[in-house]
Amino acid sequence: xxxxxxxxxxxxxxxxxxxxxxxxxxxxxxxxxxxxxxxxxxxxxxxxxxxxxxxxxxxxxxxxxxxxxxxxxxxxxxxxxxxxxxxxxxxxxxxxxxxxxxxxxxxxxxxxxxxxxxxxxxxxxxxxxxxxxxxxxxxxxxxxxxxxxxxxxxxxxxxxxxxxxxxxxxxxxxxxxxxxxxxxxxxxxxxxxxxxxxxxxxxxxxxxxxxxxxxxxxxxxxxxxxxxxxxxxxxxxxxxxxxxxxxxxxxxxxxxxxxxxxxxxxxxxxxxxxxxxxxxxxxxxxxxxxxxxxxxxxxxxxxxxxxxxxxxxxxxxxxxxxxxxxxxxxxxxxxxxxxxxxxxxxxxx
Amino acid sequence: xxxxxxxxxxxxxxxxxxxxxxxxxxxxxxxxxxxxxxxxxxxxxxxxxxxxxxxxxxxxxxxxxxxxxxxxxxxxxxxxxxxxxxxxxxxxxxxxxxxxxxxxxxxxxxxxxxxxxxxxxxxxxxxxxxxxxxxxxxxxxxxxxxxxxxxxxxxxxxxxxxxxxxxxxxxxxxxxxxxxxxxxxxxxxxxxxxxxxxxxxxxxxxxxxxxxxxxxxxxxxxxxxxxxxxxxxxxxxxxxxxxxxxxxxxxxxxxxxxxxxxxxxxxxxxxxxxxxxxxxxxxxxxxxxxxxxxxxxxxxxxxxxxxxxxxxxxxxxxxxxxxxxxxxxxxxxxxxxxxxxxxxxxxxxxxxxxxxxxxxxxxxxxxxxxxxxxxxxxxxxxxxxxxxxxxxxxxxxxxxxxxxxxxxxxxxxxxxxxxxxxxxxxxxxxxxxxxxxxxxxxxxxxxxxxxxxxxxxxxxxxxxxxxxxxxxxxxxxxxxxxxxxxxxxxxxxxxxxxxxxxxxxxxxxxxx
Numbered sequence: 001x002x003x004x005x006x007x008x009x010x011x012x013x014x015x016x017x018x019x020x021x022x023x024x025x026x027x028x029x030x031x032x033x034x035x036x037x038x039x040x041x042x043x044x045x046x047x048x049x050x051x052x053x054x055x056x057x058x059x060x061x062x063x064x065x066x067x068x069x070x071x072x073x074x075x076x077x078x079x080x081x082x083x084x085x086x087x088x089x090x091x092x093x094x095x096x097x098x099x100x101x102x103x104x105x106x107x108x109x110x111x112x113x114x115x116x117x118x119x120x121x122x123x124x125x126x127x128x129x130x131x132x133x134x135x136x137x138x139x140x141x142x143x144x145x146x147x148x149x150x151x152x153x154x155x156x157x158x159x160x161x162x163x164x165x166x167x168x169x170x171x172x173x174x175x176x177x178x179x180x181x182x183x184x185x186x187x188x189x190x191x192x193x194x195x196x197x198x199x200x201x202x203x204x205x206x207x208x209x210x211x212x213x214x215x216x217x218x219x220x221x222x223x224x225x226x227x228x229x230x231x232x233x234x235x236x237x238x239x240x241x242x243x244x245x246x247x248x249x250x251x252x253x254x255x256x257x258x259x260x261x262x263x264x265x266x267x268x269x270x271x272x273x274x275x276x277x278x279x280x281x282x283x284x285x286x287x288x289x290x291x292x293x294x295x296x297x298x299x300x301x302x303x304x305x306x307x308x309x310x311x312x313x314x315x316x317x318x319x320x321x322x323x324x325x326x327x328x329x330x331x332x333x334x335x336x337x338x339x340x341x342x343x344x345x346x347x348x349x
Numbered sequence: 350x351x352x353x354x355x356x357x358x359x360x361x362x363x364x365x366x367x368x369x370x371x372x373x374x375x376x377x378x379x380x381x382x383x384x385x386x387x388x389x390x391x392x393x394x395x396x397x398x399x400x401x402x403x404x405x406x407x408x409x410x411x412x413x414x415x416x417x418x419x420x421x422x423x424x425x426x427x428x429x430x431x432x433x434x435x436x437x438x439x440x441x442x443x444x445x446x447x448x449x450x451x452x453x454x455x456x457x458x459x460x461x462x463x464x465x466x467x468x469x470x471x472x473x474x475x476x477x478x479x480x481x482x483x484x485x486x487x488x489x490x491x492x493x494x495x496x497x498x499x500x501x502x503x504x505x506x507x508x509x510x511x512x513x514x515x516x517x518x519x520x521x522x523x524x525x526x527x528x529x530x531x532x533x534x535x536x537x538x539x540x541x542x543x544x545x546x547x548x549x550x551x552x553x554x555x556x557x558x559x560x561x562x563x564x565x566x567x568x569x570x571x572x573x574x575x576x577x578x579x580x581x582x583x584x585x586x587x588x589x590x591x592x593x594x595x596x597x598x599x600x601x602x603x604x605x606x607x608x609x610x611x612x613x614x615x616x617x618x619x620x621x622x623x624x625x626x627x628x629x630x631x632x633x634x635x636x637x638x639x640x641x642x643x644x645x646x647x648x649x650x651x652x653x654x655x656x657x658x659x660x661x662x663x664x665x666x667x668x669x670x671x672x673x674x675x676x677x678x679x680x681x682x683x684x685x686x687x688x689x690x691x692x693x694x695x696x697x698x699x700x701x702x703x704x705x706x707x708x709x710x711x712x713x714x715x716x717x718x719x720x721x722x723x724x725x726x727x728x729x730x731x732x733x734x735x736x737x738x739x740x741x742x743x744x745x746x747x748x749x750x751x752x753x754x755x756x757x758x759x760x761x762x763x764x765x766x767x768x769x770x771x772x773x774x775x776x777x778x779x780x781x782x783x784x785x786x787x788x789x790x791x792x793x794x795x796x797x798x799x800x801x802x803x804x805x806x807x808x809x810x811x812x813x814x815x816x817x818x819x820x821x822x823x824x825x826x827x828x829x830x831x832x833x834x835x836x837x838x839x840x841x842x843x844x845x846x847x848x849x850x851x852x853x854x855x856x857x858x859x860x861x
Contacts, residue, residue: 211721211722212717212720212721212722213711213712213717213720213721213722214720216704216711216722219700220697220700220708223697223698223699223700224693224696224697224698224699226693226694227693227694227695227696227697227708228697229656229676230654230656230676230686230688230694230695231676231677231708231709232675232676232677232678232680232709233677234675
């Protein structure tokens with residue numbers, strides 16, 4: 001039974017992705033494009049050469065962390081829609097600390113990362129506190145927190161970090177994740193050391209959730225708050241901690257952009273979508289940290305490869321967004337796929 | 350002839366297990382036929398086959414002598430088979446009428462639902478079978494017993510001739526059980542037939558004509574209830590001799606372990622439910638709290654275990670004041686708690702048995718060290734407890750959800766007793782369990798007593814209270830109104846005390 005379940009939880013996302021790709025192919029056919037050429041271009045755009053591989057990994061990095069931000073909260077049965085806001089404040093905090101002073105790298109970089117973590121954690125703490133103490137639903141609060149993050153960050157960039165500019169100065173090398181070595185082996189893509197942080201964070205999440213009493217409590221509270229209270233756990237504390245840790249992951253995702261890819265922060269006209277895409281990443285990764293890594297890679301590859309589709313096959317980028325949306329659709333309706341597999345198995349017997 | 354339902358040599362397999370193996374059930378018209386078996390024996394599977402939810406691998410079903418294929422519940426309905434589920438399927442904000450007609454609404458010519466006609470029809474049905482249901486009442490305003498009668502009406506409204514009752518008394522008070530028995534009699538009197546799924550022998554002896562016994566998926570046989578007795582039925586069901594009277598030595602009470610004085614507790618609506626309650630439990634004795642549900646038992650236990658705030662008064666464990674301590678502090682003061690609702694409080698159903706076994710101790714050595722869990726120790730402990738308390742599970746890694754109620758309860762009891770608490774609180778510990786499991790659990794409670802622990806038993810089942818307790822404290826309206834000895838009382842007297850008629854003893858019909 002258990003082996004069966006594990007197989008199921010791997011099979012369902014894989015089939016979802018395949019169905020999404022098939023549906024995308026059908027749409028390409030209908031709109032008069034060659035799906036084989038389209039997907040070939042997508043592949044080339046994502047993994048065609050060292051440069052695109054580097055860029056794909058660069059895109060994957062924040063997705064892993066924002067995926068963890070959602071997945072972690074999910075394990076405690078909390079829906080952290082606020083990853084987007086956590087990414088933005090993490091980004092801001094990292095760049096701010098990067099610009100604020102000079103220090104040797106071994107102090108400056110960890111401090112900038114810590115600032116991003118703390119900012120994201122604070123953005124998770126507020127909805128966690130409201131949920132735990134007043135029973136306010138975390139979805140509503142986190143959505144609002146996203147807007148607060150977006151507009152206050154923009155204002156801080158304009159009036160505090162710059163003199164009415166839209167982009168800050170570049171952070172000094174001592175706070176940067178950029179790696180000459182990684183750039184040189186990927187034909188000077190923007191790939192940076194952040195991927196190591198993201199992978200490490202996934203391991204941390206796995207360890208916290210699966211191996212510690214903290215994870216044991218968080219999951220218990222998520223599954224059954226009544227039994228958790230009966231067992232002497234502090235339900236409020238656990239809800240708050242879940243959101244704080246989840247927010248921390250989100251903040252780090254922002255630091256990947258601020259300290260790695262761009263080295264600056266720019267006034268955002270709209271949301272970065274890293275946090276929102278993280279919801280899909282977590283869902284596709286079945287809220288498992290290692291699943292999140294794989295699905296983040298898929299999302300990174302799709303987004304990066306999309307750039308090649310208009311030039312390589314004449315397929316508009318919008319179509320890639322449609323394909324991604326279709327994949328999410330099929331993942332979200334995984335119940336149907338489960339049902340179909342069970343049905344198929346029965347018939348086969 | 351004369352059989353309304355015949356299920357002949359039914360076999361139903363699930364991956365890995367045979368749930369029904371060659372079971373034959375023949376129900377005569379106008380009889381109450383019991384389907385008896387332990388939890389997990391295959392009663393529900395068999396009824397789900399009859400109701401069209403499962404397809405049997407072998408065997409045939411005949412209705413009124415004609416062979417039929419019941420491939421979905423609608424066909425069962427059309428054949429006049431109705432099921433009164435254990436867990437009611439009712440829409441709370443709807444009225445009785447709305448619930449009953451749901452899915453089969455009578456329409457006027459213009460296509461509107463003809464509520465007037467429906468109401469009338471339901472009133473007639475209700476009167477005919479003595480159900481005393483008010484068709485205009487909202488479900489959320491009526492008692493559990495009344496809700497069950499709505500379920501019965503639902504099947505009658507759909508023209509059921511054969512009614513399946515799935516463990517109907519599990520949720521009822523003694524008074525409601527009595528009423529239900531009357532209703533079942535009047536149903537068969539009017540020509541209906543009833544299949545009663547149960548593991549309560551007393552009910553079978555009281556209302557049933559014949560009884561088919563299932564054990565571990567196999568049909569054991571059908572007996573005439575009038576020519577049988579509870580002991581025979583029990584041994585047929587379990588496959589060995591069962592002793593009903595729990596054997597125990599006289600208690601040797603020692604020092605007071607639990608001392609509750611002048612306790613006041615409010616419920617969630619801020620109404621006083623415990624009103625100046627005094628209660629003592631000594632080491633080496635079992636004190637049974639007898640009372641009708643809703644007289645403050647839940648609030649009392651929640652106050653002792655730290656789950657609910659007490660307004661005033663004191664709770665002491667050996668001289669240590671534990672009033673309003675956090676649940677963990679109470680647990681660590683030596684209190685074990687077998688909660689009334691094992692799904693809500695006793696277990697994290699999505700956790701494995703192993704994880705559930707350390708629900709109270711996971712943060713202590715050896716199960717964790719510096720916040721890192723030691724799964725080897727946890728698994729080890731779980732395996733020991735599973736073996737010792739006879740928890741039947743495929744493995745300790747199986748989710749608690751997958752276990753039967755009896756095995757879930759045994760797991761909780763194992764976990765709580767294993768911590769060797771000075772005070773063991775057991776609330777309805779045998780609710781919904783079969784005789785084998787009940788016997789086991791009662792024995793364990795008495796063992797704890799004999800080890801010199803204090804045991805506080807709260808139960809709505811008078812049999813259980815009378816059988817297991819050394820002292821009985823009767824709770825009524827938030828107070829202990831009487832302390833009696835089980836050997837000096839009987840159900841009659843307890844019933845009166847529970848109804849609050851202490852001062853007005855002798856008054857008739859206090860139970861109403």
